[in-house]
Amino acid sequence: MTSLLEVQNAGWRAGSVSVLDGVTFAVRSGELIALMGRNGSGKSTLLDLIAGLRRPTDGTIFLDGRPLDEWPRPAVARVVSHLPQMMRDNVACSAEQLVLMGRYPHAERWWESETDRELVEQAMSRCDCRQFQHRLVSTLSGGERQRVFLAACLAQEPRLLLLDEPATFLDIDQQLQCFSLLREEASRGTACLAVTHDINLALTFCARILVLADRGIAIDVPSANALDEPRWLQLFSTRLDVAVTPTGGRWVWYQ
């Protein structure tokens, strides 16, 4: 089976500063992957390259085996959805209108169809934000707004979901809900690449962990055996250690 996404030797430079260099990995449908790394390690840049918001200065990104450059923009949007890290908080439309915008790549007509509306309702219910569908996005709290944007991404029905820190602003229960939702999406066949800083969240929900360090992929392991050899935790901090929980699971803790 060919990979949905293949990043081959991708690099990105801003002037003389190299941010990413020789990044290579592949993502198959149905995978939920945590993309991790310290601040400034290039996580958002990598997602931007895959979303087509920036063009790699080296290497190639293949979507469905075809170079991203050759894809028409609207066709990319029917396959890939991107949840940006920081959204403006003064968006003037209602939550429902924002989620309806997620249907743009699929809806040819001037007004959204009944099917579009049903998909929007489902997406909002799944993200636990249907109760404020009529509120203005600008009046929502940070966490509520984040769920509305996530619903818009789901309504887009992507096959590849790129999420730049989807758990930002979310309370602990909503963070768990969010990652449960991503796991559910993955089980339906959507590939999800989610940036997160929470190692335990990543280990619990994601099947695979990618760590960016020193401009490239430093670690690419399945979560199941990620802690067999825990030296990679040093990439985040020297103060991390592995403990065993009362239920026998392993847990990363710090002091």
Place this chain on the structure above:
Amino acid sequence: MTDAARARAWIAGCAVAFALAAVTLPLIGPAPLDPARIWAREEPDWSILIHLRLSRTLLGLFGGAALGLAGSLFQSMLREALATPYTLGVSTGASLGAVAALAMGWHLVAGVSAVWFGALAGAALVLVIVVGVAAPNRNVSVFGLLLAGIACNSVCAALILLIHGLAGMSESFAIARWLIGSLDAVDYLPLTIYIGTVVALALAIMHRARQWNLLAVSEAWAATRGTRVTRLLFGGYASGSILAATTVALTGPIGFIGLVVPHLVRTRVGVDDRVVMPCAFLMGGVLLAACDALGRVVLAPAEVPAGAITALIGGPYLVWLIRHRTA
């Protein structure tokens, strides 16, 4: 009622107001017109109606429509509530060209009004400069457009003041008068060309209403929902600017329509540009043509320029709107 039905109702209501304005406003003016005499095509009522009032009303309707639409476009595109059709410099370039023509005392260039000619030349010049400055390596951002546009705007405004200061007495008076913005009867040939341009650009802009909605959230949001942002920004900038600049060429820089009308419309219909844009287009026309009709009679036989009336009504109205919006 579904969103689509509600939108259609608003647009239809505004279209009725537009049509009513086109029929009734030409009857208003210092010389009373008798509908019966017009029906019988008796002079001078018939000539006053056709050659003075009707062409002037049509100019007001489509000029106000162009400004209302260009204002709502720039407010969405730049995500800036205070954006006007004049924000991005092209219209000020048009004013500069017109003022230069007035200062030189030119009347006709190649058989065309020198003011129109100067205005269009000035607009074209600024358009080229802003695109050149804002778009290094064929990539353009909202921020780049704003920066280049506002810079050109200030330079042109300063040059207008300079030319105004250096011009002779009678030219200086003509410039001051022109800068207020007013409507006048226009021959039907240029008027038809103008209306055709406005309608074509308006349809092209409104056709992309869903894309303006996306862009109003953010450029990255629009791009990852499948729009071509650079092309969209160039198209919006050029079409909005041409709408505003051609209007400035015919009427002078009439203020406040482009700022107030879109905000007024949004308080009633919401922020979806699929509704806001057609309504701002139609209501902008109604408002400008009505302000002009008011200016014809309020101090008759003297005329108050439409630009003065829109500013006198628009300024206080905007303050009222902002104070009541947060409540």
